[in-house]
Amino acid sequence: MLDQRQSGYILPEGFTVISAVFERVMDARHIDRQSGEGGWLAREALHLFMSGIRDAWELELRLKEACCPIDVSPPASAGGTKIVDLLPDLSAWARCLTASPNAATALTEQTLEYAVEHMDEFVAKPDVRGWLVRLMLDLRLGRSRRRRRT
Structure with missing residues (x-):
């Protein structure tokens, strides 16, 4: 049997629970989905679910009690990409390339x-994203970038 807490995967019924709870909390708080707080709340919902809170009622209670940090800023503009903005993508790539969450980290x-x-x-x-993903692949596959250039 697949243990979601150990695998890093969320099955479709899990997404249904997360989505329904997220929608209720967003409506109750009158938060725009495109805002920094909306993005933070979505990440918090996923984090809580993956940490073992599977009950919709408890998840909703925790999300309603959660406070967004003050320093949440909107996504990077077209003027530049910050490495911090790419961390979720890099983590997702690492989870695809490794067998455990610890190895991905x-x-x-x-x-x-x-x-x-x-x-x-x-x-x-x-x-920047492509460069970092290439680095990650090279490191995971044991290829040296310097060796490849010669």
């Missing part, structure tokens, strides 16, 4: 460390 951290150490390889490329 380690791979994400290793990718970011490598990126900081090799910032000179990044020559103002417009696609």
